[in-house]
Amino acid sequence: MSSPTPATGARSSRLALLVVGLCWLVVLFDGLDMFIYGSVLPHMLETKALGIDPGKAGDIGSYATFGMLIGALSSGTISDWAGRKKTIVVSTAVFSLASAVCAVAGTLGVFSLGRFLAGLGLGGLLPSAITLVSEYAPRGRGALIVGSLMTAHQAGGIVAGFVALWTGDWRVSFWICVIPLFVGVPLAVRYLPESLTFLQAKGRTEEARALADRYGVTAPDATPGEKRPAGTERWSAVAALFRGGLWVQTLFFWMASFGGLLLVYGVSQWLPSMMRAAGYDLGSSLGFVIVINLGGIVGMLIGGRLTDRFGGARIGAIWFGATAVGVYLLSVHMPLAVTYLVVFLTGLFLFSAQAMIYATVAARSDDDNRATAVGWTSGMGRFGAVFGPWLGGQLLATGSTTTGFTVFAAAGVFSLIFIGLTGLPSVKRPTDRDAAHPVSATG
Template sequence: MMLPPTLSRSTHSSLRVVTIVVALCWLLVFFDGLDMFIYGAALPDMLVDSTLGLKPSSAGDVGSVATFGMLVGALTAGLATDRIGRKRVLLLCCALFSVASGLCAVAPDVTTFGAARLIAGLGLGGLLPTAIALVAEYAPEGRRNFLIGVLMTAHHAGGIAASTLGLWLLEDFGWRTVFFIGVIPLLVAVPLVGKFMPESLAFLVNKGRIPAAERIAQRYGLATPAAETVGDGAPRKAVLAQLFSRKRWQVTILFWLTSFAGLLLVYGVSTWLPSLMRAEGYNLGSSLAFLLVINGGGIVGMFIAGKIADRFGPVRVATIWFALTAASVYSLGAHLALAATYVLVFAAGIFLFSAQTMVYAAVAHVYPTSSRATAIGWTTGIGRFGAVFGPWMGGQLFATGNQGWGFGIFAVAAVFATGMLLVLSLLAAKSRNGSAKDAEFSNREHSLTV
């Protein structure tokens, strides 16, 4: 499998287009994170609004509907992206969750609100893998993992913004106001992306749209990439079938299993961290502060992991990061001094969130342009099953009085992810020793070629 040809890195114009792509994708993912977390921030106020009729028993169902929409969006958007282009899908996904947020703001009842959250989930689930694919295709070699890490800081920034908006607006203006805020991307981000975001050059070339690719390349001083070959010159397969070709199916399954465990961790720990810390004896104020601290660690971790991965490769970094996540999450079960616990929670955030991001970065390296967005979308989509299972599992632990096992069980998920990546590394090493045409790791190129 060939990675797309490297674009020109020497001109000022090439730096300009990378900056434009990363900045616009960052803005989109920021709004994605804001919309995703705004429901949790607004939920307490919604539960006391008798006109809406939302009950605690149905609040979880509404959240699950949105998660299901994200799963479907991730699985389908990748296929659409590899057919109609990155830019169009980004615009569609952003418009979907923005319009849906407006529908949430005016929803007269729970059923309408839940339907709007389902629509929002479709857009939210499809936007992230598409943005990762586009950034990966414009990022210079040696900076790709770092820039994907930078992109993913936007998700945490959006989550923090959702909490901040909740504090500022809910008490004085009510929960509908925060959902009206979610319409802003339609008015700001969509026009900016429509006007300034370039389509992927490699995608255009592979679709035979050479004049369009040449216009973009000329505008930004880039080299037009050559058409990509798939396999050994064999006819191009259906996009999804490429993920399960003879040389790729094992890698695909291992990435899926890792993503399942990774998002189980991300959503399980994010959902239940305050409650688990309270169960360990910390007060409510400290428990809520831990959630901000772990997200702060997540932002720092994206920069660190991306920088290191550009030197040693995203799979290797993700493997070590998941192992460190297991150690740090398990250690949270020990009741330490408050200052030491804050440090430990911050460290857990550094490793937890960026480990999963490096999985996405590795997938972006492994698959060709023709199936890259599909591969990232399905890796994200399968991971969404973990995103559903993690919070559910935490609830079951509390329901059965076994919350003391929580950090240990989440640590086991991190160990499982570590194991899957170790198997992936061994598989690649075996293939490298067996045939130059099979899977291999490259410390210099930081990629798998399968």
């Protein structure tokens, strides 16, 4: 392939910025919708809205993450069949409309249905957005592009905290989460280009050529390797994760991912309520949502750099250990300024620690089974994402916030042990590497 002319390179960069900008916007909305439930939950529990209590609230959180499990596992197949763009548009529309269901819900059952439907859309959006921006990233800047996209999710959590503070009403907050239907969806339909790789793989070469000409880029060659493998081949790729002694490493990664996503979703949903129960006022409790996500953005930006230099297993273990310490310290009633600092540092380690699991899996995988390895590690972790919100509800229902923080801290130690074990020479293959690959903490 010939090198692009300066004009072509400039137009290619503008195309990448267009794709990243639009995907960043919809991922921001994804983060807003994911974090809004935890942000409004303290108010819902205080007013007993729809007859909710801590136990039922935990169940509802698990319904949403179960929907995300289904959405995440099916998004790859749907995206390869219908296209990245359509999957992104439909996923955004689904979680936006689901927020409208929550806003008008007259019973807890209808509200629960709304959160489950939102989970389907939330789970389907992020993998497709990551795939699309990766395919349009300029050569040599994939890590920068995907890392930048991941900050949108934590930014959405910050917006969720401000929305809950500003509205003071859970129904209004969920109505605000319908805005993506009227902003993100039309913009994506009008301006977001389809993946050139997808078009070529589907044999739609004329569409791919026209799109490439419009933006002054070179369309990728249609090669058999770009097509998604058939069903039997997919299962062969899964079986390859257990061959030649790899089953130990695979199971260790799955266990670490289970504990990591249990932490991410459990703490994300229950932090405001647990801090409220610990004696902080409502404003401070919602402020913690904003601060922990600010920490998450910083952690995403620096975690990958350290992983590149020192290896994912080593840094991941340190990160999970720091997360466990931070979560446990939140059970101690400290001066407000100190608490904000601890929350910020906990967010810095919490969200990027899970990303390091995926980074290490991706780095140790071969080119032909990397997507399978990361996808199944994420899928197994999703069971922790389902369990975490339910567990938080049961713990809060006991009335002991100290126990809740201690249990979540233990989950951090659990993941520390298993990600650390993957770094042992007896577990790693001689050819294994630990270089970072940019992936989502909630993927």
